[in-house]
Amino acid sequence: MVEIRMHGRGGQGAVIACKILAAALFIEGKFAQSFPAFGVERRGAPVQAFTRIDEKPIHLRTEIYEPDHLVVLDPTLLQTIDVTSGLKEGGKILINSPFAADQFDLPDRFVVRTIDASRIAVENHLGSKSHPIVNTAILGAFSRFMDDIVGIDAIEQAIKESVPVHPEENAAAARAAFDQFEM
Amino acid sequence: MEQIMNETMSKYFNPETTASIKVMEGTHAASQAVKLARVKVISAYPITPQTSIVEKLSELCASGEIDAEFIKVESEHSAMASVVGAESAGVRSFTATSSQGLALMHEILHWAAGARLPIVMVNVNRALAPAWNIWVEQTDSLAQRDTGWIQFYCESNQEVLDMVLQAYRLAEQVMLPVMINLDAFFLSHTSEPVALPKQELVDQFLPPYNPKYKMELEGGHAFGGLAMPDSYMELRYKMQKSMEEAERLIPIVAEEYDHIIGRHHGTFLENYRVADADYLLMTSGTISGTSRIVVDSYREKGIKLGMIKVRTFRPFPTKAIREAVKNAKKVGVIDRNISFGQSGIFFSEAKAALYNAEHRPLMNGYVAGLGGRDVTPETISEIVDHLIASEKGQDLIWIGVKK
Secondary structure, three states: OOEEEEEEEEEOOOHHHHHHHHHHHHHHEEEEOOOEEEOOOOOOEEEEEEEEOOOOOOOOOOOOOOOOEEOOOOOOOOHHOOOOOOOOOOEEEEOOOOOOHHHHOOOOOOOEEOOHHHHHHHHHHOOOOOOEEOHHHHHHHHHOOOOOOOOOOHHHHHHHHHOOOOOOHHHHHHHHHHHHHHO | OOOOOHHHHHOOOOOOOOOEEEEEEEHHHHHHHHHHHHEEEEEEOOOOOHHHHHHEEEEHHHHHOOOOOEEOOOHHHHHHHHHHHHOOOOOEOOOEEHHHHHHHHHHHHHHHHHHOOEEEEEEEEEOOOOOOOOHHHHHHHHOHHOOEEEEOOOHHHHHHHHHHHHHHHHHHOOOOOOOEEEOOOOOOOEEEEEEOOOOOHHHHHHHOOOOOOOOOOOOOOOOOOOOOOOOOOHHHHHHHHOOOHHHHHHHHHHHHHHHOOOOOOOOOOEEEEEOOOOOOEOOOHHHHHHHHHHHHHHHHHOOOEEEEEEEEEEOOHHHHHHHHHHOOOOEEEEEEEOOOOOOHHHHHHHHHHHHHHOOOOOEEEOOOHHOOOOOHHHHHHHHHHHHHOOOOOOOEEEEEOOO
C-alpha cells in the first residue's frame, strides 16, 4: 500500500486533488481511497487530504500518520506546520514553488522537487494571480515525479470527467506541469 | 470517473450485474441507491456530514434523473413528518440526517414505526453537542433504540449502497422503517470505488411499492386513531412480531440480493476468522475494517484472534452472537458510543444476549474513538493485548483518554 498526504490551504483544492488522484488511479485499475483530514476548514487555513493506493480493496479506515510521499500546495506551510511529520525515509516531497528544491531546508533523507504550479495555473486561467487554483497543475507534476504511481493520461482523463468547471483548462495545466517538471 | 472493468476490478465487482463503477463518497453512494430504488418522495434538512446526500439528491431531482418530489422543509422534525405523510399515501420515500437532526426527529420516529410505515432513512453517525462536534460517534442512532426502527451499520461505501436497496425490500415486507448508518467522514466523506448495479436488476430485486392500506380518495380507512387500553397492547405485540419477522427475512433478503446483484455482506454479523478463534473483537462500522488488519497481524504471530462485525442493532442478533462466540474464551466489544451510567451500548446488549446462553465467554467492554477520535491499528492492538491479559470481565474500559 502507498499512502500520500497533501498539504494545502483552504480554497487551494487539496481535497479535490486527492479525489481526482483516486479517480485516476482507479482508471488505471488500482484501488484507491481518498479523504480529507476531517476538520472545519476555512479559506486560507492549513488543510490536509490523503490518498491510499493498493492492488486490492482497502480496509484500513484511519487518517495517514506515516505517509510514503508528500505534496505541498503552499510553500509557506513549511514554516508554520511540521509538514514532514511521519514521512517515511526516502519519501518524495513535491512543493509548489518557483524556487529550486535546494532553497528549502529539508532533511537529506527525503527527495525534494518543486514545480511552479501557481504560474502554470494562472497561465491556464485557473483562479486569479493572488488565488491561483493549483490542484490540477500539481497533479501533472506529481505524475511525472512519481511515475510509478500514476500516469498523466489517467490524470487528464480523471480531471476531464470530474472537474465541473473549466475541465479542458485544468487538464491542460496538468499536462503543462508534467512537461515542465524537472526530475 | 467511469472506467471499463479490468481484470483486477472484475475480481471484486461482478461485471455481469454492474452498470458502472465510480469513485464516490459514502454520501453519494447513498444518493445513488435512492435513485436506483425509484423513490418518489424525498424530504430532508441538511446537516453536516449528511448534507452531500441531500445536495446530490436535489441535483438529481432538478435534472430529472430522479422522478421524485423533493420537499424542502424547515427542520428534521418536518422532514420525517413529510415522509410519514408520503408513505401513508403509499409512496416510497426517503430522508437522511445526522446527530442533532436525528435527535429532533425522535418523536416522529416513534410515529413512523407505530404507523407501520416502511420509510428508509440514512443516518450519518455523528457526535451530539455540546460541545459541538461534527465527527463520528454512534450515540445518535443507538439512542433511537426503542423507536421500533430496524437499524443497520455499514463498513464501506459499497455496503451503504447495497443496504439502502435491501432496506426497502425488507421494510416493505415487515412494514417497519429502516435506518442505515454510516460513520461520519470515515465513510461519508471518503471516496472509493463503488459498483452501481444495473437498473433492471434492481427493479427485479425491488418491485414497486404497493401497500395494502394507504390514504386514498376512494375506499377510505382511518389512520392514527385512538387505541384504548383494550387494544393498544396488541398493536405493540404486532410490532414485536414484525421485528421477529425481520429477523427471519434479513438473511433471505441478503440472499435474494446476492442472487440478483451478486454481492453479500453477511446477515446479522459478518464473522472474520472466527471459527477457531480464542479471542474475539466485536465491532461495528468502520472500526471493523481497521480491525481486519489487526486480526491478520495477530494471526501472523500465531495468536488466534477473530472479529465479529455487528451489522444489525435492531433486531439485535442474539442467536447469531451466541453461535459466533461458542468456542471463544474472551470477547472484547469496541463501542464508539456510551450510555452514561452504564457502558458502551453494543457491549451491554451483547452481554445481555449471552446471559441465558450455554457458553458465556469472558467479556470486556471498551469505549474508544468518541467524537471522531481516530481508532488506529495501534488503538485496537492495545485493546487486544488488554483482552488477552484479562482474568476477569470488565464492563467499561476507556481507551485513549488523556490524563
